[in-house]
Amino acid sequence: xxxxxxxxxxxxxxxxxxxxxxxxxxxxxxxxxxxxxxxxxxxxxxxxxxxxxxxxxxxxxxxxxxxxxxxxxxxxxxxxxxxxxxxxxxxxxxxxxxxxxxxxxxxxxxxxxxxxxxxxxxxxxxxxxxxxxxxxxxxxxxxxxxxxxxxxxxxxxxxx
Numbered sequence: 382x383x384x385x386x387x388x389x390x391x392x393x394x395x396x397x398x399x400x401x402x403x404x405x406x407x408x409x410x411x412x413x414x415x416x417x418x419x420x421x422x423x424x425x426x427x428x429x430x431x432x433x434x435x436x437x438x439x440x441x442x443x444x445x446x447x448x449x450x451x452x453x454x455x456x457x458x459x460x461x462x463x464x465x466x467x468x469x470x471x472x473x474x475x476x477x478x479x480x481x482x483x484x485x486x487x488x489x490x491x492x493x494x495x496x497x498x499x500x501x502x503x504x505x506x507x508x509x510x511x512x513x514x515x516x517x518x519x520x521x522x523x524x525x526x527x528x529x530x531x532x533x534x535x536x537x538x539x540x541x
Contacts, residue, residue: 400528401466406440407459414468414527417444417453421466421527429459447525448532466527474539475520478511484533486522497524497533510536 401416409415413424422444430439437458444453447468457463473486473494482499501508510533513520519539524531 399467401464403462404465405459406442406457406461406463407438409440409442409463414447414466415442415444416464416466416528417442417455420446420451420453421448421468421530422446422453447527448530469526471524471526472521473524475510475514475522475536478514482507482511484522486524497531499533506535507533513538 404413404415407429409424409427411424411427415422415424424442424444426441426443428441430441432438437460439456440459440461441456442454442463445451446453447466455463471488473488475484476487476493477485478499479485479495482501483495484497484499485493485495486497487493499507499511501511510520510522513536520536521539522533522536525534
């Protein structure tokens with residue numbers, strides 16, 4: 382029976398892989414993804430201070446939340462272990478948008494999903510996607526996934 386369970390776990394694509402990987406604060410560079418204040422962020426600025434009389438070198442890290450754009454800052458000793466979120470970028474063809482703004486999306490294998498919602502009132506990218514779709518344009522959307530969060534981040538018109 383245990384073998385059957387293991388196969389089911391592998392078939393779902395979630396074999397217990399972590400949402401984050403460790404990284405030393407001193408190794409964080411501009412453009413790297415890093416977890417700041419519990420949020421997945423893209424590092425936009427890193428500065429380090431020299432060791433003081435009573436301490437270690439410090440890294441001052443500034444990042445933007447990859448989903449909301451909100452700015453987060455953290456200061457940590459350069460030897461401190463931080464975490465990098467595992468960020469997965471996927472493309473889907475937009476099939477439909479229902480009355481509640483849930484999207485029907487199809488991947489390159491022909492599998493569909495309907496669990497992502499647009500927020501056209503609060504997100505200008507989502508408003509543009511809805512407007513383009515309602516105008517009859519064929520769209521591909523980019524979905525970012527990190528730390529159990531997913532969001533449609535951008536779209537592009539299909540050229541057939």
